Amino acid sequence: xxxxxxxxxxxxxxxxxxxxxxxxxxxxxxxxxxxxxxxxxxxxxxxxxxxxxxxxxxxxxxxxxxxxxxxxxxxxxxxxxxxxxxxxxxxxxxxxxxxxxxxxxxxxxxxxxxxxxxxxxxxxxxxxxxxxxxxxxxxxxxxxxxxxxxxxxxxxxxxxxxxxxxxxxxxxxxxxxxxxxxxxxxxxxxxxxxxxxxxxxxxxxxxxxxxxxxx
Amino acid sequence: xxxxxxxxxxxxxxxxxxxxxxxxxxxxxxxxxxxxxxxxxxxxxxxxxxxxxxxxxxxxxxxxxxxxxxxxxxxxxxxxxxxxxxxxxxxxxxxxxxxxxxxxxxxxxxxxxxxxxxxxxxxxxxxxxxxxxxxxxxxxxxxxxxxxxxxxxxxxxxxxxxxxxxxxxxxxxxxxxxxxxxxxxxxxxxxxxxxxxxxxxxxxxxxxxxxxxxxxxxxxxxxxxxxxxxxxxxxxxxxxxxxxxxxxxxxxxxxxxxxxxxxxxxxxxx
Numbered sequence: 001x002x003x004x005x006x007x008x009x010x011x012x013x014x015x016x017x018x019x020x021x022x023x024x025x026x027x028x029x030x031x032x033x034x035x036x037x038x039x040x041x042x043x044x045x046x047x048x049x050x051x052x053x054x055x056x057x058x059x060x061x062x063x064x065x066x067x068x069x070x071x072x073x074x075x076x077x078x079x080x081x082x083x084x085x086x087x088x089x090x091x092x093x094x095x096x097x098x099x100x101x102x103x104x105x106x107x108x109x110x111x112x113x114x115x116x117x118x119x120x121x122x123x124x125x126x127x128x129x130x131x132x133x134x135x136x137x138x139x140x141x142x143x144x145x146x147x148x149x150x151x152x153x154x155x156x157x158x159x160x161x162x163x164x165x166x167x168x169x170x171x172x173x174x175x176x177x178x179x180x181x182x183x184x185x186x187x188x189x190x191x192x193x194x195x196x197x198x199x200x201x202x203x204x205x206x207x208x209x210x211x212x213x214x215x
Numbered sequence: 216x217x218x219x220x221x222x223x224x225x226x227x228x229x230x231x232x233x234x235x236x237x238x239x240x241x242x243x244x245x246x247x248x249x250x251x252x253x254x255x256x257x258x259x260x261x262x263x264x265x266x267x268x269x270x271x272x273x274x275x276x277x278x279x280x281x282x283x284x285x286x287x288x289x290x291x292x293x294x295x296x297x298x299x300x301x302x303x304x305x306x307x308x309x310x311x312x313x314x315x316x317x318x319x320x321x322x323x324x325x326x327x328x329x330x331x332x333x334x335x336x337x338x339x340x341x342x343x344x345x346x347x348x349x350x351x352x353x354x355x356x357x358x359x360x361x362x363x364x365x366x367x368x369x370x371x372x373x374x375x376x377x378x379x380x381x382x383x384x385x386x387x388x389x390x391x392x393x394x395x396x397x398x399x400x401x402x403x404x405x406x407x408x409x410x411x412x413x414x415x416x417x418x419x420x421x422x423x424x425x426x427x428x429x430x431x432x433x434x435x436x437x438x439x440x441x442x443x444x445x446x447x448x449x450x451x452x453x454x455x456x457x458x459x460x461x462x463x464x465x466x467x468x469x470x471x472x473x474x475x476x477x478x479x480x481x482x483x484x485x
Contacts, residue, residue, distance in 0.1 A: 121294070124349055133334055
């Protein structure tokens with residue numbers, strides 16, 4: 001039995017970097033998908049609106065763990081031998097996109113209809129109405145809940161350990177298997193997740209205050 | 216071309232001392248409404264409205280709330296679809312315009328709302344230049360020149376860098392007017408633009424509108440400012456139950472109301 005050493009800690013820090021990378025991939029992918037879904041949800045085209053609604057409902061009703069298994073094993077059945085990082089990033093993207101799509105739809109719809117009307121009356125195209133008038137106002141409203149949701153994404157990357165992706169939680173298991181000090185190891189893991197998430201929570205609250213002061 | 220911006224269309228050389236000459240001469244029609252019908256579901260809001268507005272005229276639409284006056288104004292800008300009749304505005308058929316036709320209409324027709332509807336995230340100057348750069352494809356520099364000219368027209372040159380939340384209601388409304396003027400419309404619509412303002416702020420907005428009318432702009436306003444309508448309008452229209460109930464020059468109309476409804480409106484409304 002090895003006692004907990006700096007080597008172990010270094011190992012955990014490296015694994016935490018993979019957690020950060022996976023979070024970032026999920027976040028960037030989820031943001032692109034989420035924006036597309038949010039725009040589809042407020043589209044004037046019924047088919048687009050319904051398709052996005054169905055996607056969001058289905059994804060929000062599926063456990064992330066199941067999504068991870070589906071994308072990892074599903075793709076290998078399809079003959080694609082994808083590394084765990086990609087499978088994890090894909091399922092987290094699909095998952096994050098569904099939630100951000102719904103959050104952002106609400107933000108877009110909270111911009112008062114008279115703003116659309118004013119833009120319309122100035123002859124702005126639909127695209128210009130979004131780009132110059134509605135999205136800038138919606139994104140201001142969107143910042144606090146979006147940053148808040150990032151915290152969820154960071155914590156949910158821990159599930160990627162089940163498909164063998166070596167991130168912080170998986171590294172914790174491995175270190176524990178060699179040291180047999182589960183409480184100490186997982187306490188350190190918890191602290192490291194906290195160190196990643198707390199700044200985001202603070203940022204979320206900061207933006208929320210700023211938003212209310214601005215009003 | 217820039218010189219004509221915001222001062223009415225080229226050729227409208229109406230002089231303030233003698234507006235009647237232009238109005239009575241065979242000038243071109245800028246708005247023509249025939250038997251206009253508008254419904255919201257089962258509610259018939261406009262029951263066959265017919266009227267004509269000539270270039271350079273100031274037309275005031277008055278009436279109780281629910282009489283259809285704001286809806287009529289919104290129809291003129293294709294903000295509302297219409298269910299029947301004909302509607303020609305600045306040479307555009309506003310019957311059932313396509314998206315593109317609506318955008319063309321809007322480059323000729325400006326509208327100002329009761330609630331200003333400025334873009335809160337943009338400076339006053341950017342509020343004005345946005346459509347100039349995004350729709351009319353002016354450069355930022357050209358648009359800036361136009362913005363400072365229209366701001367001068369409404370007396371707010373010094374507010375170019377301010378944000379809407381830093382303005383009073385009267386200033387906001389003047390910026391909203393300037394924003395519309397920047398696009399050099401042929402027709403300006405005003406939907407109860409002073410109704411949300413304190414009396415002392417109402418004056419500064421009415422002053423801007425008066426100047427605009429004297430410079431030859433064709434204007435249609437839905438208003439509760441009877442004194443303003445009476446003093447400056449070429450034509451006053453009293454609407455009731457979705458119809459044009461009475462219409463004519465203000466003095467004749469106010470001094471000799473023909474219908475019981477208008478009599479009652481005058482006595483209660485002033």
